[in-house]
Amino acid sequence: MSTTPAQQVVQTVPSGLFIGGHWREGRREHRIDVENPATGEVLTTVADADETDGREALDAAVAAQASWARTPSRERAEVLRRAFDLLTARADEFALLMTLEMGKPLAEARGEVTYGAEFLRWFSEEAPRISGRYAPNPVGGSRLLTTKAPVGPTLMITPWNFPLAMATRKVAPAVAAGCTMVVKPATATPLTMLKFAELMSEAGLPDGVLNVVTTSTTGRVTAPLLADPRLRKLTFTGSTEVGRKLIAASADQVLRVSMELGGNAPFLVFDDADLDRAVEGALAAKMRNTGEACTAANRFYVQRGVAAEFTERFADRLGNLVVGDGVEPGTQVGPLIDAGARADVAARVDEAVLAGGKVLTGGAPVGDRGYFYAPTLVTDVPAGARLLTEETFGPVAPVVVFDTEDEALTLANATEFGLIAYAFTRDLDRGLRVAEALETGMVGLNAGVVSNAAAPFGGVKASGYGREGGFEGIEEYLETKYVGIG
Incomplete structure (x- = not known):
């Protein structure tokens, strides 16, 4: 044979x-x-x-x-x-x-x-x-x-x-x-x-x-x-x-x-961001390794002026990703590592929904074999939800709307973790100002992936x-x- x-x-x-x-x-x-x-x-x-x-x-x-x-x-x-x-x-x-x-x-x-x-x-x-x-x-x-x-x-x-x-x-x-x-x-x-x-x-x-x-x-x-x-x-x-x-x-x-x-990476999108670039960056930062990465974007904070458009476009991209066995041609999203990991992701999404969150795409396991979970976007996530307060190792993107730069930084830094953060803006002064204020060891400025062997990888705080x-x-x-x- x-x-x-x-x-x-x-x-x-x-x-x-x-x-x-x-x-x-x-x-x-x-x-x-x-x-x-x-x-x-x-x-x-x-x-x-x-x-x-x-x-x-x-x-x-x-x-x-x-x-x-x-x-x-x-x-x-x-x-x-x-x-x-x-x-x-x-x-x-x-x-x-x-x-x-x-x-x-x-x-x-x-x-x-x-x-x-x-x-x-x-x-x-x-x-x-x-x-x-x-x-x-x-x-x-x-x-x-x-x-x-x-x-x-x-x-x-x-x-x-x-x-x-x-x-x-x-x-x-x-x-x-x-x-x-x-x-x-x-x-x-x-x-x-x-x-x-x-x-x-x-x-x-x-x-x-x-x-x-x-x-x-x-x-x-x-x-x-x-x-x-x-x-x-x-x-x-x-x-x-x-x-x-x-x-x-x-x-x-x-x-x-x-x-x-661990990490709990915030992903900030300001009103003046290039939305094409921000959506692509969000997809890369969230879905690399099916979201099972300490550098994965875990909390999406989007300024009110672009929140509706960004969320709609991001949800559409997530919903069209191909989920399946990684060895199959065309697969874009593989399984989670085991049954416990999938159950944990599902529980966090369910908890957020019960507390008022709205699922725009995904929100459920996929298939009858293996440990697959659909790429998911949740809006109106309450502040105390585990999707925001803890690191979620999976393909789930909670979106929260903010109004001011100070508010965004306060939300981003309100965690014991400080591995990486992402920020998208066309304003160079704002970009540098935000990068300096973020309490993380790494920042992706208008970039959804920063890992590089020639760069120092590591975090601060917990x-x-x-x-x-x-x-x-x-x-x-x-x-x-x-x-x-x-």
Whole structure:
């Protein structure tokens, strides 16, 4: 019996733990089912690590740290460049794998491969530029020397929504800086990370530098690592709730910590906005990854003069998007990650409607298999509704009308989150003024997508701290040493 392309790509993925450069089974007999959210069917199973497996992964990272830190930066750069070339050549394979385990349409998955690969190329170029400084003491009598050194063994916990890009965004700067790693990928989407680990080994990454453990009991496996004095850094992308717990757990060892946490992105449309551009930006900011992104626009604030036209046009675009299995040609919106995610989105919409909200398009699950929910626009959403106060991971756009710039900024900033905001206006002065006043780490000004490997990604307030990407990204994996020369 012949196999389909989907079956073929799944069969090529290693299903064990990657520790010390070798693939092996976990100690538990139990294995983790990896489900296709478009069908609800199990794609394959992977190893389920226990605490001993996790500790052995850290052992391997610690054993490799000294020699990897001594490796010339140019050699580290060449590993990343080879990985970039390999990933680019296998873009279709990785894209299909992501679509199968996460659900995003193939076109978006291909975009993620391009985006994810760019971190490998960017940090391959940053590795040789790691440097310190030499200067005379301003008061005379001595000299100042600073150098940079890798932080050391790092625990990386990655999310399910961008299985490749969230891996490369962490792994690439760590490799460039000379840090070894233990990666714990999301239980729902581990296949892409396992395949990427195999690729990094093929690119020449030495044994033990990158270790990957899949587990269904993340807390039990990572807690001993966070308490181990040999671990020197934790980087996490995920919910603020979990991030707070990890920050607390890292305090005893005073770990270097990077947190990319939740968002509740406001999207502001002013009366003078180019509405064609604003609608396209709204579609991109809301529907990327089916709305399952921390950067997704979550609250739409539209000035009264253009509110009716913008809302009508946005609702029309949302209502005409093609919902379906991401592997099917023409699909624009894939499934949510699982049944719980779809139920949560549906509950939030239903609550808003009961409180007076009006659904202009969507508002219900789609199909009888998989976890699909229709792209939805809701108006007249009351201020206390969860659609406005919490991050909604799904294809739902609540629209609220405002009158003044000050009102818009007050509404936009009235949240504990501060990852990203979007603003559309033709007035340059207003655009810059608003961008400066928004309490976020990133702003899309007349742009619905801002993610770029060459730019620092990260938030403020409860959206975390630290930056990934850009010149700033590698600094998260480096320590500064000062030498005073008499």
